Amino acid sequence: MMPDMKNMAKMMSKMGISQEEIDAIRVIIECADKNIVIENPQVVKIKMQGQESWQITGEEKQEEKGISIDDIKTVMEKTGTDEEKSRKALEESKGDLAEAILSLS
Helix, strand or coil: CCCCCCHHHHHHHCEEEEEEEEEECCCEEEEECEEEEEEEEEEEEEEEEEEEEEEEEEEEEEEECCCCCCHHHHHHHHHCCCHHHHHHHHHCCCCCCHHHHHHCC
């Protein structure tokens, strides 16, 4: 039988382990060539023996570095252009959504 959560927390505390739930909206992991975005995350910070670790679960979405798929879709919708033209406009505007839309309008 599993111990209840209250007893589990008490046992962990005796071993010097603490957990803290973090109320996060999005988690972004920046890589050299892309960003990994975790939508609707559940984030727990765990402290044990002077070290901190993070546990993250949620829905993964990858974005190209600097230009998100959502921004490309927005430019496509607002200007009626295809993905290639929308991406190019965003690259030329250094990711500025309004400038990219204006340049294609």
